[in-house]
Amino acid sequence: MENNLERLQKVIAQSGIASRRKAEQLILEGKVKVNGKVITTLGTKVSKEDRIEVNGIPVEKEQPVYYVMYKPRGVISSVKDDRNRKTVIDLFGEEVTERIFPIGRLDYDTSGLLLLTNDGEFANLIMHPKYKIDKVYIAKVKGIPTKQDLSLLKKGVRSGKDFLKAVHVKLKGINRKSNTAILEITLHEGKNRHIRRMMDELGFPVLKLKRERYGFLDLKGLNPGEYRPLNPKEVKQLRHLAIKNVK
Incomplete structure (x- = not known):
């Protein structure tokens, strides 16, 4: 029977209601019931026969898309x-x-x-x-970064409480007339406004930003x-x- 049990937050995530992290939050907030009983303990395991509700709405597993x-x-x-x-x-x-x-x-x-x-x-x-999937961005910035600036992006810069860094940085083009540059920046993580804040710290505000690739997808x-x-x-x-x- 134990082999047929799954963690509650995983079942909620698989239903399409929320990500696993959000599901954990919903459990801690007392918004999840199993067989009519409020569950607030992470790691609680359930079976296919258990009746699960989130905010009073029954959970039904959808086909993944x-x-x-x-x-x-x-x-x-x-x-x-x-x-x-x-x-x-x-x-x-x-x-x-x-x-x-x-x-x-x-x-x-x-x-x-x-x-x-x-x-x-x-x-x-x-x-x-931690899974280190490349996320590749093209950024148009004000100003023309030096090799030293690009090296700093890979070493990382402090922005508030966050330490922001790029995995790879490549200068794709410059326009001295408009004083702008085009950069290709690869990240493994993506904190809030990661690239914009990183470039602001170095004095090269982002004018335009586009994510062109996610792993092998384009x-x-x-x-x-x-x-x-x-x-x-x-x-x-x-x-x-x-x-x-x-x-």
């Missing part, structure tokens, strides 16, 4: 927004009925590749910085606001990439 989207600027990387701004979920058609959510986030003014799913375990695997064939489902091979490759990197 996975999408890649070309997020436009001026859209929130969230399921909903308390200021009623357009979210990435608003860009999906009615044919997508699953309760999907973005894996990580791109800032309001940042465009580019965003993954969405209803699979909380997959989201946690792909998003965690935006080929997609226009801003468009999306497509990942095929089973791509999902498998992403899982393999994350697991391989942590070994």
